[in-house]
Amino acid sequence: MILIICYLLISGFPAIYGEIYSSFNVTDDINHYFAKGGKLNITGSREHELQLLKGESLGETKHAIVWKGLYNRNTNIAIKIFWNEELLNEEIKIYHALNATEDLNIESRGIPKVYYYGPFLEKYHAIAITLFDGTLRDRFKLQNGHLSDFSILLIFKQAVQTLEFIQSMQVVHNDIKPENIFLRDSNVFIGDFGIATFKGAQNYRCTPTFASSSFHMKENARYPIDDLESLVFTMWNIGNVPMDPSGEYEGYALCRSYTEGTTESRLLRKCEYFKNKDVRKAFELICLGQFLCSRKVPDYVKIIKILTKAIEKVSEKSGQVQFEWLSKGGQTSLWKKAFSRATKNEKTKN
Known part of the structure; x- marks a missing residue:
C-alpha cells in the first residue's frame, strides 16, 4: 500500500480510464508506434492527422512529454502529450480564451497556435502547437x-x-x-x-x-x-x-x-x-x-x-x-542541433 501511495504522489495522480499512466507508459507506447512503422493515424481524426518524428523528443515536464511531429503531413509542430485529461483541459481552456485555436495570426501576438487538441494514441491526450527553436x-x-x-x-x-x-x-x-x-x-x-x-x-x-x-x-x-x-x-x-x-x-x-x-x-x-x-x-x-x-x-x-x-x-x-x-550563419533549431549531435555520437559508437 505504501508503495502504491508513493507512486501516485510521484506521478501526480494521473488516473485515466481506471488505469494509471506516466511518462514511462507514454514513451513505451511511442516506441510501439515507431515499431509499427510510425505512420498510423494517432488522433482518430481524418481532419487532424498527427505524425510523430522518430528520435525527435523535445523534452518532458512533470505532467507531459513534448515531441516533434507533423500536422497533416506538411507542418512541423510540437506535440504536448498528457496522460491526465484534466490537465490538458485546463491548458486548452486558456488557449481558447486567447483565441489560439481559431486566430490564424495568433503567432503575431507572441502566442503559440493550436493546430489540434484531443485524443492521442487511444489512451492519452495531446495539444499540437507551434514548433519553436x-x-x-x-x-x-x-x-x-x-x-x-x-x-x-x-x-x-x-x-x-x-x-x-x-x-x-x-x-x-x-x-x-x-x-x-x-x-x-x-x-x-x-x-x-x-x-x-x-x-x-x-x-x-x-x-x-x-x-x-x-x-x-x-x-x-x-x-x-x-x-x-x-x-x-x-x-x-x-x-x-x-x-x-x-x-x-x-x-x-x-x-x-x-x-x-x-x-x-x-x-x-x-x-x-x-x-x-x-x-x-x-x-x-x-x-x-x-x-x-x-x-x-x-x-x-x-x-x-x-x-x-x-x-x-x-x-x-x-x-x-x-x-x-542570427548573425552567425543563420538560425539552427536548438532542439534539432542537440538531436543532430546525439545522432552523430550514436553513429560514431556504431
Whole structure:
C-alpha cells in the first residue's frame, strides 16, 4: 500500500480510464508506434492527422512529454502529450480564451497556435502547437550564459507586448520564467499555460524562483502585475544579476523590502548590475515606475516606450540590429542541433 501511495504522489495522480499512466507508459507506447512503422493515424481524426518524428523528443515536464511531429503531413509542430485529461483541459481552456485555436495570426501576438487538441494514441491526450527553436533557457545555455544588452532588451520588449495581449484577454499566466519563454528566429513567444487563470480565477501554483512578491506574501489574488514581476526576475536571471547573498527568492526579497521600507534602494541595487547605462536606466524606470505603487495592471504603453528608446540607443552605439546568434550563419533549431549531435555520437559508437 505504501508503495502504491508513493507512486501516485510521484506521478501526480494521473488516473485515466481506471488505469494509471506516466511518462514511462507514454514513451513505451511511442516506441510501439515507431515499431509499427510510425505512420498510423494517432488522433482518430481524418481532419487532424498527427505524425510523430522518430528520435525527435523535445523534452518532458512533470505532467507531459513534448515531441516533434507533423500536422497533416506538411507542418512541423510540437506535440504536448498528457496522460491526465484534466490537465490538458485546463491548458486548452486558456488557449481558447486567447483565441489560439481559431486566430490564424495568433503567432503575431507572441502566442503559440493550436493546430489540434484531443485524443492521442487511444489512451492519452495531446495539444499540437507551434514548433519553436527552443526556450530562452536553452538559448542562454547555448550562448554560454551571456546575452548581449540588445538581445536582453529586445526579448524583454517582445515579452511585455505579449503580456499586454494576454492581459487584454483577461488571462494571467502565473508562471513566467526562462523555460516558458520561447524563441523562433527573431520572434519571442510565451507558452505553457498549464497554471494560467482566466477572468479573475486564482491558481496558487507557480515556480517559487520567479514567483511575484504577492505569492510570497501569501496574498489571495494574482494580477497582471505579478506576471510583470516574474518577467523582470527572468530578465535579471538571464542578465546575470545575482540573487541576494541570503539566497532568498527574488519575490520573497521584494516582499520583505516592502515591509522594511527598502524597496526603492533594493530595486536600484539590482539594476546596478547592468553595466550599460541605457539598459540600467530602462530597468530602473520600469522597476521604480511599476513596483513602487499599488497598481494591479502594468502601464504597458509606458514600459514599451522605455524599452523601445533603450533598444534604439544600444543599437546605435553597438551597431547590433538583431539577436547575435542570427548573425552567425543563420538560425539552427536548438532542439534539432542537440538531436543532430546525439545522432552523430550514436553513429560514431556504431
